Amino acid sequence: MASVLDSVNQRTQLVGENRLELLLFRLNGPQLYGINVFKVREVLQCPKLTVIPKSDPVVRGVASIRGRTISVMDLALATSRKALEKAGEGFVIITEYNMREQGFLVSAVERIVNLNWEAIHPPPKGTGRDHYLTAVTHLDGQMVEVIDVEKVLAEVSPTSEVISTETLTEQVRISALSKKILIVDDSTVARKQVLRCLQAVGVEVIALNDGRAAYEYLQEMLAAGRSPAEELLMMISDIEMPEMDGYTLTAEVRNDPRLKDLHILLHTSLSGVFNKAMVKKVGADDFLAKFRPDDLVDRVVERIKIADAL
Template sequence: MAGVLDNVNQRTQLVGQNRLELLLFRLSGQQLYGINVFKVKEVLQCPPLNAIPGRNRVVRGVAHIRGGTLSIMDMNLAIGRRPLENIEDCFVIITEYNRTAQGFLVRGVDRIVNMNWSDIHPPPKGAGKDHYLTAVTEVDGKLVEIVDVEKILAEAAPVSEEISAGTMQEGLSERVVEKHVLVVDDSSIARKQVQRVMESMGIRTTVKKDGREALDYLLGLVKDGKEPCQELVMVISDIEMPEMDGYTFTAEIRNHPALKDLYVLLHSSLSGVFNEAMVSKVGADKFLAKFNPDELVRRVSDRVLEMTGEDLLETEQD
């Protein structure tokens, strides 16, 4: 097990090629689950856990790891199943989502597989609204379910969606009343978070679930004789998505003459300096780590002011 993630930090050559690597794991049964290797910091045998009062029910306890304290969430509980038993025999997958580290308790870790995002598909439509899947795929003839970790975290450790007083500038939405923002994300939770921020700003949104669906939408605008750059304030896109990831989606935009001038903000829980470098490589305008509503408001506000020219404050003084 110690060698499973030895080369995780050396796998960056996959990015921009619409490829990913999944760490496969199991919970209470034989069903295989997957998580993007880029989200994984470490895998280890479950350490001793200390219970904490008032904790969320999915948090089995906290562990002291590498000089710090980390909450350990039972992945099986988090997706609506029974708690894992004999946790001393279980493993912990330590991940980094939305600027924070957390541990997920799993029964066992299988292996790492190299995949193409085109082989990763949205959950079946019959899965309902309350499922915890963000995508599914197949490995060696077996179904692999990719868990919507952002939904789990939103329920177990919700972040504030409040916008700080003074962050939004009055009169901003009037400047783009005929335009809208294209929001692209495979997580329903993440889509709703961005939508609520845009609604608070008075800006309309169009929502798509992955890069392929979003690209088809943009090409549809072109086919209908519309100019996407005139229709949209900007594109706010996740990076990890089935069918087509955000890096490939951005590259496709830059390679199309009618789309190449669209403003693209990559908005991802894949935080870190690495993603800042990838912004330049694929041609995105900015990168923003999820999820900080104030920072999102400022980025969108800056874009609106950039589009409309004169500074809003100067206009108000006149």
């Protein structure tokens, strides 16, 4: 256990090509769950928690960790399971999502495994709309469920989707009506956030769930004699996705001369450990940390103005 906990911070600095490392943990039973190590700051035995009156029931309390006050959420309770009975016997996974730190209380932390994104698959059909999975994989004959943390955070601490940017003028809205954007994100919540934001601008949106689906969509456009770079204002892609991650998707697009002019914005919740050098290496045009509606709109407006000037 100690070696797992000691190595997390070092491993979060690694960025691979279509690969990821999952930190495996358990909640109330034998089921294994996973979280991308890139999101993890550290793992520690649950410290003393201070209960905050009138807070969401999912928030078990706050803790002072290395001089920072961090909310600790019961991940079992947050995903509609029975709350962990003895918090002090559990572990807290400190993560950073969307420029914010938070802790997730779990019953046990297992180990770190290195996998290829091709081994990570979308949740099985028939799981319904209310599940908290963003992906699944199999390890040693057992299913590992990757939790949609963005959905958990959206329910416990919703992010404002209000657009206040002054760049969204009436002229821009009119011009946006003739523009089309491809968005790619495996998180249902994140995808809907981006979709609503772009619909407010006025552009037409094509939304896909993972990098492989997006790449196949672009190839189908080419096969039909259509030019993605001319038809699409831009592609906005998440980085963490089953089948094919955003880095690999970008690299594949850039390796195809017919797609070289497609504008790519990587839109990620990998804020604190985001590797700018990797973005440049794979050939993305821009990146943006999730979820900042005004900043996203500004990026889209900028693209609209450039397109109109051509």
